Amino acid sequence: MNTNEALQFYKEYTEKNNAYRLALTTISFDNATIAPKDGSDARIKSMSFLGGEWFDYQIDPENIAKLESMAELDLGETMNKEIKLVLKNVHKISKLPKDFYVEFMQLSEQGEIIWKKAKDAKDYSLFKDTLKKLVEMNKKAYEYYGYETTIYDAMLDEYETGWNTEKYDAFFSKIKERLVPFISKVVNEGKKIDDSVMHQNFPEEGQKQVMDILKNYMGFNKNECYMGVSEHPFTCDFSLHDVRITTKYLEDSLFSSIFSIIHEYGHALYMLHVNPELEGLEVSRAMTSGMHESQSRFLENYIGKRDSFWVSNFSKVKEIFSEQLKDVTFEDFMTYMNLSKPSLIRTEADELTYPLHILIRYELEKEMINGTIDFDKLDEIWADKYEAYLGVRPKDASEGILQDIHWSGGSFGYFPTYALGSAFGAQFLDAMKKDIDVDACMKNNDFESIVNWLKDHIHQYGALYKADEIFEKVCHEPFDVNIYLDWLIEKYTKIYF
Ligand SMILES: [Zn+2]
Structure with a gap:
């Protein structure tokens, strides 16, 4: 195969892959947002049919052979990386025997259903055996894939x-060493702040108007981005010019929808701003979870919670909720959105306590995979860790070990990226501040400069570079967790002491 033939083959190969992906993504977005519930069986049936066909196409030996011979050619930096990435993925899935693959998929689907039942019943014992099986099957899959350490x-x-x-051990031990005592100091000696005013009723209609204000301020372009509503906010990419995000409205918490949309928009921008030359390629969408979370949390915490972000937006929000916010000053509003209070639920955790929720999951899943923990006592071990690190103890498993969906679908190793992404963001902020006056831009309604900086320094590359390489390019230094911890401790010292 010469270079021209190779590129021609690859063009058709990606077009077909992208067609399968677009169909499946559309059905699953629809499923999570507006599709009537009763049609879900039919949708799942069609999805498994399409998914099966796609799987067969990817593991087709003829296609794999062509990709392998492409890997021998020098196709330039981008295409060399692209082929390497695609081959890594197809080699991986082609190593699983079909029977195992089917059983594995079924267990992941059943896992979520059993988890949901156990969570509703607040009973870990209903999920325990499934969790154990999920761990075993995932480990077996890696036996097939092969691994180094x-x-x-x-x-x-x-x-x-x-x-x-x-x-990660080094990363989390720093977090534990510096944040556990600091958070306990905030709880015991910090100022007591009453934010009950932010938990009055904020009707959905008004919150929708707030979403419009934020979209307008952040330059949300409805020709390439769409916002829906779902139970758990998420972002999903359809193509380079079509990204969908969702938010959710809680009438007793105005900040929930506000920070959901800012967070998800951070993910969306990362997808929309990949260099158009990478369009359709795997490297345009295979950004790692930590890097992705670094962009969403960057917008949410390092940008969206700054005074300057709210200088022109606060009065508009106050106009909409004039009754609820009549006694709330700008300073109050900023303090309330930046409060910290140890809690049980990860998705509702504040910026300061959040990494400890992840630390707990990291410690547990490491032992689960290494086989050094007793599954019978996992719910108790979970509760003990919450008590030790955050000073709170779940009263049942639904607000303890059963709160997250991840393990039930077989995602192990994912949680740590949430803390890592948050930490990456602090260092990116330092780098951004060296180039532009972040606060001046935001006060002057120039959000575009923030977005363009992210695009030029991070987004445009898609998945071409690993996080370490991005750090060298953007920060001219390696990642350092202390920059993140300094940021948190300094910020919360100002609020609480
Ligand atoms: Zn996210």
């Missing part, structure tokens, strides 16, 4: 390339 290392690398137990 340990299975858990391979799982971690899957979600954040280049990150393993050794690096």
Whole structure:
């Protein structure tokens, strides 16, 4: 195969893959947002049919052979990386025997259903055996894939390339060492702040108007981005010029929809701003979870919670909720959105306590995969860790070990990227501040400069570079968790002491 033939083949190959992906993404977005519930069986049937066809296409030996011979050619930096990435993925899935693959998929689907039942019943014992089986099957899958050091290392690398137990151990031990005592000091000695005014009733209609204000301020372009509503906010990419985000409205919490949309918009921008030359390629969408979370949390915490972001927006929000916010000053509003209070539920955690929720999950799943923990006592061990690190103890498993969906679908090694992404963001902010006056831009309604900086320094590359390489390019120094911890401790010291 010469270069021209190779590129011609690859063009058709990606077009077909993208068609399958678009169909499946459309059905699943529809499923999570507006589709009537009763049609879900039919949708799932069609999805498994399409998914099966797509799987067969990807593991077709003829296609794999062509990709392998493409890997021998020098197609330039981008295409060399593209082929390497695609081959890694297809080699992986083609190593699973079909029977195992089907059983594995079924267990992941059943896992979510059993988890949901156990969660509703607040009973960990209903999920325990399934969780154990999920761990075993995932480990078996890695036996088929092959791995270098340990299975858990391979799982971690899957979600954040280049990150393993050794690096995460160092990362989380710093978090534990510096944040556990600081949070306890905030709880015991910090100022007491009453934010009940922010938990009055904020009707959905008004919150929708707030979404419009934020979209307008952040330059949301409805020709390439759509916002829906779903139970758990998420972002989903259809193509380079079509990204969908969702938010959710809680009438007793105005900040929930506000920070959902800012967070998801951070993910959306990362997808929309990839260099158009990468359009349709795997490298345009395979950004790691940690890098993705670094962009969403960047917008949510490092940008969306700054005074300057709200200088022109606060009065508009106050106009909409004039009754509820009549006694709330700008300073109050900023304090309320930046409060910290140890809580049980990860998705509702504040910026300061959030990484400890992840630390707990990291410690547990590491032991689950390494086989050094007793599954019978996992719910108790979970509760003990919450008590030790955050000073709160779940009263039942639904607000404890059963709160997250991830393990029930077989995602192990994913959680740590949430904390990592948050930490990456602090260093990106320092780098951004060296180039532009972040606060001046936001006060002057120039959000575009913020977005353009992210696009030029991070977004445009898509998945071409690993996080370490991005750090070299953007920050001219390696990642350092202390920059993140300094940021948190300094910020919360100002609020509480
Ligand atoms: Zn996110």
